[in-house]
Amino acid sequence: MVRYGEIFLKSETVKRRYISIMTKNIGLALESEGLANRIETYRGRIMIYGDEPRRVAVAAAKTFGVVSTSVCTVTVADIEGLAATAVEHAERNLGPGMSFAVRARRSGVEGFSSQELAAAVGSAVLDRIPEARVDLSAPDYEIFVEAREYGGLVYDERIPGPGGLPYGTQGEVMALLSEGIDSPVASWLMMRRGCRMVHVNMHGGRFGGKDARKRVLENHARLSRWVPGHSLDLLVVEMEPFFAAITALKEPRYRCVLCKRFMLRVASILAEERRVAALVSGDNLGQVASQTLANMAVIAPAATVPVLRPLIGLDKEEVVDRARAIGTFEAHPGDVGCTVAPRYPSTAAPAETIMKIEKAFDAEGLAERAAGTVRRFRAKNGVVEEVG
Ligand code: ATP
Numbered sequence: 001m002v003r004y005g006e007i008f009l010k011s012e013t014v015k016r017r018y019i020s021i022m023t024k025n026i027g028l029a030l031e032s033e034g035l036a037n038r039i040e041t042y043r044g045r046i047m048i049y050g051d052e053p054r055r056v057a058v059a060a061a062k063t064f065g066v067v068s069t070s071v072c073t074v075t076v077a078d079i080e081g082l083a084a085t086a087v088e089h090a091e092r093n094l095g096p097g098m099s100f101a102v103r104a105r106r107s108g109v110e111g112f113s114s115q116e117l118a119a120a121v122g123s124a125v126l127d128r129i130p131e132a133r134v135d136l137s138a139p140d141y142e143i144f145v146e147a148r149e150y151g152g153l154v155y156d157e158r159i160p161g162p163g164g165l166p167y168g169t170q171g172e173v174m175a176l177l178s179e180g181i182d183s184p185v186a187s188w189l190m191m192r193r194g195c196r197m198v199h200v201n202m203h204g205g206r207f208g209g210k211d212a213r214k215r216v217l218e219n220h221a222r223l224s225r226w227v228p229g230h231s232l233d234l235l236v237v238e239m240e241p242f243f244a245a246i247t248a249l250k251e252p253r254y255r256c257v258l259c260k261r262f263m264l265r266v267a268s269i270l271a272e273e274r275r276v277a278a279l280v281s282g283d284n285l286g287q288v289a290s291q292t293l294a295n296m297a298v299i300a301p302a303a304t305v306p307v308l309r310p311l312i313g314l315d316k317e318e319v320v321d322r323a324r325a326i327g328t329f330e331a332h333p334g335d336v337g338c339t340v341a342p343r344y345p346s347t348a349a350p351a352e353t354i355m356k357i358e359k360a361f362d363a364e365g366l367a368e369r370a371a372g373t374v375r376r377f378r379a380k381n382g383v384v385e386e387v388g
């Protein structure tokens with residue numbers, strides 16, 4: 001059984017479209033794991049039938065839009081059938097001395113109320129396991145029984161899903177993906193929010209760390225595992241000429257602002273070419289010099305499409321926890337340091353000074369040229385290949 005949350009709030013037509021996209025995505029996830037299945041959609045629930053229910057439930061529970069899944073035993077939708085099946089579940093999982101509760105639901109089935117169903121199932125369990133006791137407010141073990149028009153369902157576990165909206169329902173965005181911790185989380189949050197994703201990375205060449213390329217490809221590959229069966233593109237742009245230009249300038253403290261503006265400029269060109277609606281970055285207020293409010297205000301106008309910053313209000317701790325949960329956290333990233341960043345970066349670069357410097361080294365021309373150096377890497381189910 002697959003449960004979804006926010007989709008419920010949508011109008012009938014939107015709901016139908018979102019559910020159809022989500023079931024397609026679930027189907028792709030199961031197919032990617034080689035799990036045979038049959039998916040049925042009912043009012044408010046999606047049921048997946050298959051031979052390996054536990055693996056199916058775990059795989060489906062990773063799909064964006066899914067709130068949780070449960071492995072159900074299907075039985076007849078009457079009190080006797082549900083009680084007998086519930087007792088079997090309880091015998092496996094309800095030990096002596098433990099408390100339990102029965103949660104019952106009924107819809108489209110007549111002849112008894114959900115309270116009667118709960119009471120009957122509860123006493124059947126107590127008949128079999130007299131050492132157990134009922135506790136409806138804080139039970140050690142919960143058993144769910146549902147009488148539905150398509151059958152009786154019994155389950156006692158919920159596998160949590162990521163929630164969000166089905167992947168592909170919100171249009172395409174382009175995330176600036178680095179070798180770091182933050183940007184993969186930013187990308188994941190927007191994918192969870194239903195955005196089709198394309199990644200862009202700025203390669204530092206001799207100015208970047210020697211493990212940067214490898215790490216960025218790893219981030220890309222790991223994120224693709226969240227949208228099994230879908231191809232996820234990473235565009236890699238050459239930044240070396242830009243770094244050569246700014247390291248030749250005599251004032252080093254504006255480099256980070258110049259760099260971030262340059263990245264947004266190049267990414268905007270690529271976003272417009274691909275007709276992508278917005279950019280995504282892993283900026284987090286106050287984390288580094290280029291993420292002060294003053295510098296963000298100078299950096300932002302370099303983009304010609306909206307920039308989404310899903311991490312802006314999170315604490316580092318929260319981002320790291322999320323990165324671990326997503327599977328993109330890397331405790332030993334290797335040599336990924338930026339050699340261009342100055343010791344004392346400005347935390348409030350004056351906009352006019354920045355414009356003047358950019359004119360002097362022709363930032364616009366360099367950005368146009370950089371946007372022409374794209375190499376494309378395509379990831380699917382965690383495997384990356386260069387596609388030119
Ligand atoms: P991250 O952990 O994502 O690298 P950060 O906290 O280290 O973030 P910065 O490195 O200053 O902060 O980068 C801020 C944002 O700019 C990143 O989250 C990412 O979206 C983007 N960015 C930084 N470096 C690159 C890069 N080489 N290529 C593409 N985008 C980048």
Ligand code: MG
Nearest residue numbers: 178179180181
């Ligand atoms: Mg970084």
